Amino acid sequence: MSDAPTYFRQNHLLGIEPLHPLEITEILDLADSYVELNRQTQKHADALAGLTQINMFFENSTRTQASFELAGKRLGADVMNMAMQASSIKKGETLIDTAMTLNAMHPDLLVVRHPHSGAVDLLSQKVNCAVLNAGDGKHEHPTQALLDALTIRRAKGRLHRLNIAICGDIAHSRVARSNLILLGKMENRIRLIGPPTLVPGHFAEFGAEIYDDMHEGLKDVDVVMMLRLQKERMDGGFIPSEREYYHRFGLDADKLAQAKPDAIVMHPGPMNRGVEIDGTIADDINRSVIQEQVEMGVAVRMAAMDLLARNLRSRRQGEAA
Amino acid sequence: MTLLFTNARLINPDAGTDALGHLLVQDGAIVSVLDEKDALPSADRVIDCGGKCLAPGIVDIGVKVCEPGERHKESYKSAGLAAAAGGVTTIVTRPDTLPAIDTPETLEFVTRRAQADAPINVVSMAALTKGREGREMVEIGFMLDAGAVAFSDCDKVVQNAKVFSRALTYAKSCGALVIAHPQEPVLSAGAAATSGKFATLRGLPAVSPMAERMGLDRDIALLEMTGAKYHADQITTARALPALERAKKNGLDITAGTSIHHLTLNELDVADYRTFFKVKPPLRSEEDRLAVVDAVRRGVIDIISSMHTPQDEESKRLPFEEAASGAVALETLLPAALRLYHADLLDLPTLFRAMSLNPAKRLGLSGGRLEAGAPADLVLFDVDVPFVLDRFKLRSKSQNTPYDTQRMQGRVLATFVAGECVFER
Numbered sequence: 001m002s003d004a005p006t007y008f009r010q011n012h013l014l015g016i017e018p019l020h021p022l023e024i025t026e027i028l029d030l031a032d033s034y035v036e037l038n039r040q041t042q043k044h045a046d047a048l049a050g051l052t053q054i055n056m057f058f059e060n061s062t063r064t065q066a067s068f069e070l071a072g073k074r075l076g077a078d079v080m081n082m083a084m085q086a087s088s089i090k091k092g093e094t095l096i097d098t099a100m101t102l103n104a105m106h107p108d109l110l111v112v113r114h115p116h117s118g119a120v121d122l123l124s125q126k127v128n129c130a131v132l133n134a135g136d137g138k139h140e141h142p143t144q145a146l147l148d149a150l151t152i153r154r155a156k157g158r159l160h161r162l163n164i165a166i167c168g169d170i171a172h173s174r175v176a177r178s179n180l181i182l183l184g185k186m187e188n189r190i191r192l193i194g195p196p197t198l199v200p201g202h203f204a205e206f207g208a209e210i211y212d213d214m215h216e217g218l219k220d221v222d223v224v225m226m227l228r229l230q231k232e233r234m235d236g237g238f239i240p241s242e243r244e245y246y247h248r249f250g251l252d253a254d255k256l257a258q259a260k261p262d263a264i265v266m267h268p269g270p271m272n273r274g275v276e277i278d279g280t281i282a283d284d285i286n287r288s289v290i291q292e293q294v295e296m297g298v299a300v301r302m303a304a305m306d307l308l309a310r311n312l313r314s315r316r317q318g319e320a321a
Numbered sequence: 322m323t324l325l326f327t328n329a330r331l332i333n334p335d336a337g338t339d340a341l342g343h344l345l346v347q348d349g350a351i352v353s354v355l356d357e358k359d360a361l362p363s364a365d366r367v368i369d370c371g372g373k374c375l376a377p378g379i380v381d382i383g384v385k386v387c388e389p390g391e392r393h394k395e396s397y398k399s400a401g402l403a404a405a406a407g408g409v410t411t412i413v414t415r416p417d418t419l420p421a422i423d424t425p426e427t428l429e430f431v432t433r434r435a436q437a438d439a440p441i442n443v444v445s446m447a448a449l450t451k452g453r454e455g456r457e458m459v460e461i462g463f464m465l466d467a468g469a470v471a472f473s474d475c476d477k478v479v480q481n482a483k484v485f486s487r488a489l490t491y492a493k494s495c496g497a498l499v500i501a502h503p504q505e506p507v508l509s510a511g512a513a514a515t516s517g518k519f520a521t522l523r524g525l526p527a528v529s530p531m532a533e534r535m536g537l538d539r540d541i542a543l544l545e546m547t548g549a550k551y552h553a554d555q556i557t558t559a560r561a562l563p564a565l566e567r568a569k570k571n572g573l574d575i576t577a578g579t580s581i582h583h584l585t586l587n588e589l590d591v592a593d594y595r596t597f598f599k600v601k602p603p604l605r606s607e608e609d610r611l612a613v614v615d616a617v618r619r620g621v622i623d624i625i626s627s628m629h630t631p632q633d634e635e636s637k638r639l640p641f642e643e644a645a646s647g648a649v650a651l652e653t654l655l656p657a658a659l660r661l662y663h664a665d666l667l668d669l670p671t672l673f674r675a676m677s678l679n680p681a682k683r684l685g686l687s688g689g690r691l692e693a694g695a696p697a698d699l700v701l702f703d704v705d706v707p708f709v710l711d712r713f714k715l716r717s718k719s720q721n722t723p724y725d726t727q728r729m730q731g732r733v734l735a736t737f738v739a740g741e742c743v744f745e746r
Binding site: 114137139 | 516517518520521522523524525526593594635638639640641642643
């Protein structure tokens with residue numbers, strides 16, 4: 001059995017906010033080793049052997065769910081997927097009752113995505129296993145921020161004192177919040193770029209600089225993070241039209257030329273080509289690290305579940321003793 | 322039958338005094354208020370208050386009793402016991418029940434229920450529009466005859482200005498008081514928090530505090546138009562205060578209230594999505610809270626209410642956005658208000674002016690005063706005794722209080738309604 005984590009003290013991974021920079025670094029260091037494992041033909045490890053992982057997605061997801069599933073399986077966990085939007089909620093069951101039902105099946109890792117902020121937090125209080133937040137409302141999406149951090153660290157060789165621009169629909173984005181918190185904790189300079197309807201001024205209180213002009217905002221940045229324009233979240237009326245949005249805020253070669261020559265381009269996916277990002281930039285292997293992000297996603301989730309499982313085991317041993 | 326309270330620290334909100342003295346009650350009414358040095362008259366029964374505070378009982382506007390419709394959340398009996406234990410001698414009930422209290426028949430039903438079950442005074446508000454839907458006004462005249470003391474759609478804003486202006490005009494002709502919830506309804510739709518750093522961090526749907534001022538501005542314009550008698554149920558933001566002050570200065574018949582929660586808690590108390598802190602309007606910033614406390618001190622805000630809103634556990638054990646709004650507060654109103662006293666923000670006469678005298682005056686009730694002729698609705702309390710609140714000991718059927726496990730200072734020793742003791746600790 002693996003050793004107890006050196007710094008990582010969490011029972012759940014509910015967000016980046018509660019993490020200490022050393023805990024973040026420990027996850028990333030371990031993830032680095034899993035990247036190596038994943039690149040081999042024989043990809044199996046046994047860190048989660050014997051454990052049961054349940055993925056509960058109350059909101060549609062293909063990529064994140066697949067990434068968590070693969071991460072669990074590579075580490076030897078028994079993985080079960082539950083498509084929650086199809087089942088009990090429709091029958092009127094409350095979140096807590098659903099959690100209690102699953103809890104009775106003795107899972108060890110619960111991966112949860114929910115459309116409401118704080119729902120995963122609430123659920124974690126009612127179960128006795130490790131809970132991972134796979135995105136709750138507009139609150140946090142910690143594993144996305146961790147995989148972005150790992151991608152940046154591997155591409156840039158460091159995760160501090162970088163100029164990082166996060167562009168687009170910040171207001172509705174849990175990815176932006178988690179990234180803002182994580183990159184802030186690691187002492188980077190962060191710029192938020194987008195139309196003011198999608199970048200509320202309150203974000204300035206987190207120490208970010210706010211721009212509503214892409215050319216100005218991208219000047220000399222090391223990292224350009226694009227966000228998906230979440231059409232399904234739009235009540236309507238945040239932007240006049242997709243084409244005006246693309247003209248003013250879509251990432252194209254002209255705007256990217258403002259950034260440092262070696263700046264990398266990121267996107268959490270799925271992309272809307274021609275809305276927030278030009279297709280040729282997304283495919284440019286010299287600039288875009290979008291495929292690496294997906295790869296890092298599996299490794300980071302393996303690392304996070306590994307560390308949580310170690311704490312879970314020692315907690316249960318402590319209870320038994 | 323005469324009753325004499327001796328050695329009491331008398332809190333007289335009308336005179337603004339807080340001094341030792343004695344109080345003589347006969348047949349349910351106050352006969353005389355005596356100075357400390359005055360000779361003690363004889364009485365059938367004497368209560369030595371031992372220097373504890375004696376104040377006019379609280380008149381609480383905007384209490385939700387869940388009859389008809391949701392008696393499992395709160396009944397007239399449980400609300401009455403909670404009120405008595407909290408020093409509240411008159412509750413003014415809200416019409417946002419199921420169905421709404423929008424006909425004289427429903428009003429008569431609740432009046433009967435209240436008389437049978439509640440040990441304290443109960444007066445009722447009626448809905449302003451049928452079903453609180455903001456379309457047609459209720460039978461304001463008949464409802465007044467049936468005992469309604471005010472008309473309100475509670476937290477539902479009458480969105481259609483034409484409907485609202487006509488209801489105000491008609492209410493004015495009947496001399497009826499209209500109580501409204503100042504809020505721009507479209508801007509605040511779906512909001513669970515006040516926009517700002519905290520709501521942004523928690524990713525909660527939020528409303529700008531400006532929505533309250535916009536709602537108030539519209540209502541003030543309609544008051545200028547109609548001259549109606551108006552009370553804003555809760556003013557909770559600094560930005561709304563100048564408009565309120567101006568409207569008063571301009572001679573409009575306007576008063577305003579606020580809730581005890583907005584006076585004693587702020588948005589940060591929500592912390593990790595604690596749904597017992599979800600109220601409507603949402604808790605505000607600390608700057609807003611202090612501005613509202615100061616407005617109570619200056620008399621710009623007239624009335625403090627509990628906005629007692631019982632919710633069962635199921636309505637609160639949900640993700641924050643889905644959880645129901647509201648908090649029970651009848652029993653915690655006075656201890657929470659005393660936080661403002663202990664923090665040197667408000668003195669006791671000011672507190673009781675806002676909790677007892679002003680609400681009674683605004684509704685034309687005889688209580689809320691310490692003077693000869695007023696009903697002997699009184700609360701005797703120890704202003705200093707500390708305790709830790711245990712929500713499961715509350716008398717309400719619902720225990721959704723934000724003050725659970727918090728340290729409080731000051732609690733009720735006894736409550737009297739018309740000279741009868743209805744609660745004693």
